[in-house]
Amino acid sequence: MENKNTWVEINKAALSHNLKQFRKIIGPQVRLLIPVKANAYGHGLVEVAKIVLPNGADWLGVNSLEEAEFLCSNKIFKPILILGYVKLTELKRLKFFKNIRLAVYNEATVKKLGQLKSKVKIHLKLETGATRQGVALKEILVFVKLIKKYKNIELEGIYTHFANVEDTKNHHFAFSQLKKFNQAVELLEKNGIKIPLKHAACSAAAILYKKTHFNLVRPGISVYGLWSSYETKVAAGKKHKSIKLELVLSWKSIIAQIKNVKQGSAVGYGRTEKVSRDSRIAVIPVGYWDGFDRGLSSVGNVLIKGKRTKVIGRICMNMFMVDVTDIKNVKTEDEVVLIGRQGREEITADEIAEKLKTINYEVVTRINPLIKRKII
Structure with missing residues (x-):
């Protein structure tokens, strides 16, 4: 599936x-x-x-x-x-x-x-x-x-x-x-x-x-x-000055829908967050079932067209919403980066772990195994 x-x-x-x-x-x-x-x-x-x-x-x-x-x-x-x-x-x-x-x-x-x-x-x-x-x-x-x-x-x-x-x-x-x-x-x-x-x-x-x-x-x-x-990274830099690790994993999705919403509109379950201006909201078809932690509700970020944008409202089981008001020319099925690099911006497992008060191990291992892994 x-x-x-x-x-x-x-x-x-x-x-x-x-x-x-x-x-x-x-x-x-x-x-x-x-x-x-x-x-x-x-x-x-x-x-x-x-x-x-x-x-x-x-x-x-x-x-x-x-x-x-x-x-x-x-x-x-x-x-x-x-x-x-x-x-x-x-x-x-x-x-x-x-x-x-x-x-x-x-x-x-x-x-x-x-x-x-x-x-x-x-x-x-x-x-x-x-x-x-x-x-x-x-x-x-x-x-x-x-x-x-x-x-x-x-x-x-x-x-x-x-x-x-x-x-x-x-x-x-x-x-x-x-x-x-x-x-x-x-x-x-x-x-x-x-x-x-x-x-x-x-x-x-x-x-x-x-x-x-x-x-x-x-x-x-x-x-x-x-x-x-x-601590290990700092110690390693002193002991092996030439050591350099390269990130292996990127996690991506697409935009499923874009909608215009009025100032004061609540977004998502529980109506926990309202937009402070007339806004454009993009729906991303990924949720906590996929491993995008619910703890990222209202605090997580993704990359769209090389720019950071914030999660709005609660992460749902199979989707979440982001604010794309300040990103030009956004359209349905544009690429969304959850973990990884896009343009000059990057979101890492370490960054997500810090927001969730956990470790990078948990962030990557909880990505649903049913999601396709593509070798590039």
């Missing part, structure tokens, strides 16, 4: 450029896993996968078995790591896919995998401070010994995830997490257990600290040209 009145453009050259930036930072020997979970952070699961793999990515990371299977159904056979949870009753489906790996962090999953007749590769998640998934350091040796009881389970990797390396200038806690991770690896190796792949680095860690690279990194948001935080 594609809505042809709105579309997302994915800039292939920008995405390839960002990959090269990370490859330059990590070097040729470290594997590059690109997270494409959450519809590739809103950029398009398959579309992004088919760009990054020929341009230097070695692995893909997803949240669910369904995402992994969908990639495989689109003839993607490079290694795929499922970072999220897979129900015990669904684990048997792994036997059909030799390129899918599973993150593991509880005994029930290990025991269920051990009942499968097929071989399965897993990555052990270590809890070091994010207080999410993961096995505690004090439990790691017992947990790995349980894994080793099952001959069909190959412990291919061990990893962790930083709690706040990106949104602070003080990285002491991240360093404490890294210390726990190194302690776990050392403990296992002292007991004769060597795990081939070790990974911890997200975008911020990969950019800022080489000691987090190990032999695989998982840069997410910044591959898509977005900085994980202002």
